[in-house]
Amino acid sequence: MAGSVTAPDQTAGPPRPIGRREERAVAFFGVWMMTGLFIDGWAHQAQKPETFFSPWHGILYSGFVTAVTWFAWQGFKSGRGINPAGGLDRLTALGFLLFGAAGIADGIWHQVFGVEADLEALVSPSHLALFFGGFLMVSSPIRLAGARQAADGETGPTAVTWGEWLPQGVTLMLSTALIGFFTLYLSPFGGVGGERSQYDELREHQEVLGIASVLVFNTLLVGALIYALRRWRPPFGFGTLLFGGVALGMTGLNGFDGVELALPALVAGLVVDTLIARSSATRLVVALGSFVLWGGYFLVAQLSYGIVWSVELWAGSIVLAVASAPLMAALMPEPSPGDSRLA
Numbered sequence: 001m002a003g004s005v006t007a008p009d010q011t012a013g014p015p016r017p018i019g020r021r022e023e024r025a026v027a028f029f030g031v032w033m034m035t036g037l038f039i040d041g042w043a044h045q046a047q048k049p050e051t052f053f054s055p056w057h058g059i060l061y062s063g064f065v066t067a068v069t070w071f072a073w074q075g076f077k078s079g080r081g082i083n084p085a086g087g088l089d090r091l092t093a094l095g096f097l098l099f100g101a102a103g104i105a106d107g108i109w110h111q112v113f114g115v116e117a118d119l120e121a122l123v124s125p126s127h128l129a130l131f132f133g134g135f136l137m138v139s140s141p142i143r144l145a146g147a148r149q150a151a152d153g154e155t156g157p158t159a160v161t162w163g164e165w166l167p168q169g170v171t172l173m174l175s176t177a178l179i180g181f182f183t184l185y186l187s188p189f190g191g192v193g194g195e196r197s198q199y200d201e202l203r204e205h206q207e208v209l210g211i212a213s214v215l216v217f218n219t220l221l222v223g224a225l226i227y228a229l230r231r232w233r234p235p236f237g238f239g240t241l242l243f244g245g246v247a248l249g250m251t252g253l254n255g256f257d258g259v260e261l262a263l264p265a266l267v268a269g270l271v272v273d274t275l276i277a278r279s280s281a282t283r284l285v286v287a288l289g290s291f292v293l294w295g296g297y298f299l300v301a302q303l304s305y306g307i308v309w310s311v312e313l314w315a316g317s318i319v320l321a322v323a324s325a326p327l328m329a330a331l332m333p334e335p336s337p338g339d340s341r342l343a
Contacts, residue, residue, distance in 0.1 A: 022074070023141040023167035026092075029067035030138040030174045034249075036060030037134075041181060041253045044121050061103060067137075068096065089143055095136025102129035122182055131182050139175045141167040146231060156334065159233040168228075169238050173245045176224040180217065180246055181253070188213040189250045189261055192317075193301055193309040207309070211317050214294060218321040221246060221265075221293070222286045222328055225272065229282045230334045239272030243293065260304055264296025283326035290325040294318045 036059030043056050106126035116124045145168045149158060162169070180187065192210040197203040221243055228234050228242075247265035251258055272289040298314045301307055307314055 020164070020167070022071070023144060025067070025070060026138065026141050027167040027170040027174075029063050029070070030171055032063035032066070033060055033134065034138070034174050034177065036063060037178075037181065038249055038252055041184070042255060044117060045253055045255070064099060064103070068100070089140060089147075091136045091143065092140040095133045095140070097133075099130060099133030099137060102126055102133055106130065119185055122184055128182070131178065135175060135178055138171050138178065141171045142175070142227075149231060157229060157231060157233050160235060162235045162237070165232065165235060168232075169234065169241060172224055172228060173242050176220055176242065177246045177249045180220055180250055183216060183220075184250075184253065186213045186216040187250055187253075188217050188297065189247070189254065189258055191258060191261075191301070191305060193298065193307040193314050194305045196308040207313055210309070211313070211320070214297075214317045214321055215324065218290055218294070218324065219328070222290060222325045223332075225286060225289070226282060226329050226332050229276070229285065230332060233279075234276060236273045236277050239276065239289070240266060240269035243269035243272065243289070258304070260300055261297060264293050264300055267296055268293035283329045286325035286329055287322055290322045291318065294321045 036056055040054070040056035040060060043054065106124075106129075109124065109126040116127070121127060145165070160168075186209070188210070190213075192213055195206050197206060224242060225239065228238065244262065244266040247262035248259070251262045268289045271292045272285055275285045275288060295318055298307060298318065
């Protein structure tokens, strides 16, 4: 992969050569902000005293302010003017603006309506605006790398090393974890299969929610993995970072209560890495990765808290997850040569 690419005009992309340094900075600040976000999520789950001026909000917003300051200073030094999104794309600039405005709106929202709890905290308009802005910011290295591929005329998956692809690997994991955070109400790490009410309607609701949690989380991980495999040959360790990193983050929201449920994700990530290193077909990679993930999940769940679901429910959930993975791969084609819109 080339080190930089200059866009031909203002409407086609970034206005200047894109540096690897900016991409690494996005990954660094992304980890900083996501740490604050997940600690804030844990605080909500643990019923900690809620206020806008909390230590966890401090971590989240200090990461954002530092990122804006750093990018503005880089623009000033290079003579481009104070532009916190200088060198990145327009979606990233939009993300900066949206996140900043949403942060102010969130403070006002809390003063007017109080601090949200539980499900309300995940669907609050100000929080959703933070989510969209954060996603546009943290995913920028992925878009920029795809744009480089298109500009260089590269076709098919490109082999990359950690030295050149670290920002993409980290931010793809962070982007996936961010979606997982805001769909926490469909997280399997609350203990899928461990409850079965004596009341028929409630029991069926629990079962539907559990199956949906398996399929949604599987779609998040598999979708991110397919996106990467369609464009690159990720270095060994990316599967473990993606599967394991997201799973560990989700268990962290519960204070790592049930962290053993993340172990199958780490194993599945290692299996994915091994298959990628062997140049296995994408459909095999995602199908086998899903099988190891959910087969291991229900095994650990049985050993940890005991599954009360019938065999049809937990086995059927595994089959649905495994079968959906190669179908997703079939529906997600490789980007066309030179089409930077798919980056």
